[in-house]
Amino acid sequence: MTTTVSSRVGFLGLGVMGQPMALRLVRAGVGLVVWNRTPDRCDPVVAAGARAVDTVTEVAADCATVVVMLADEFAVDQVLDPGGPGFADLVRDRLLIMMGTYPPAYSVALQAAVRAAGGSYVEAPVSGSRAAAEAGALVAMLAGDDPSVLARTQELLASVAARVVPCGPVPSALLTKLTVNSYIITMLTGLAEAVHLGDRLGIERRRLTEVLLGGTLASPVLATKLEKLAAGDHSAQAAIADVAKNTGLITTAAARAGAAAPLAEVCHRLFADAVDLGLGGDDLIAVISSLEARAGSL
Known part of the structure; x- marks a missing residue:
């Protein structure tokens, strides 16, 4: 995979599930740019070939697709600051793939905010434990309404999920x-x-x-x-x-x-x-x- 700006993928949140998922992406040849609030969680992914950055702004500047695996909606608000002055610059012309588990109503509102700022939005929560994430055996549930964006997401998830199940529009995946x-x-x-x-x-x-x-x-x-x-x-x-x-x-x-x-x-x-x-x-x-x-x- 050629690591141009358009093909690089950002990954926010390297917790219990996020870290092994990011490792599978980078080992599959994805040009990955990673960020985590606790920086040392990035170390194993960087050792595998990813690039770590200090800010979410740097992720957005270099990536047309950003995977979000943050702990909860409060972390998403803190990191992305929907409605804040810099939010539009983070998401405009970018695809946000929300892989964490969040309140369905929150996801609907966030999708509206991302779209209003000129970005694309997909829900892709996963079922499985850390062991399944390490083995690429997760089941991903996919929600959105743009077929080309959904196809792009499904292709990216092939290395982290054994199965991707289309669910319909947001928030059906959650x-x-x-x-x-x-x-x-x-x-x-x-x-x-x-x-x-x-x-x-x-x-x-x-x-x-x-x-x-x-x-x-x-x-x-x-x-x-x-x-x-x-x-x-x-x-x-x-x-x-x-x-x-x-x-x-x-x-x-x-x-x-x-x-x-x-x-x-x-x-x-x-x-x-x-x-x-x-x-x-x-x-x-x-x-x-x-x-x-x-x-x-x-």
């Missing part, structure tokens, strides 16, 4: 992501509860793992989480703070749609408890600590 997350989060919280119950009943975690992975419930994500639980490994593949944010978005979306979401509501409380316990940076499976804390108060 609504799909929240629906998918509702299932994944409640399922894995149920796993944590089962392991916690097994602990109290004297069942070894390895034995529980053998039974669960020996039947029809077996899956790569179940195997990964059971392995982490058996080893007491809470290093983040999907961080608790991010899951707590997601459960809040899910329950809000459910309330607005008039949908019942009692499991998601319970999960939201449990993950908020885990954040309060200081576990926000741990893997989501560390929500078992919330259950252990509740059991200790019974």
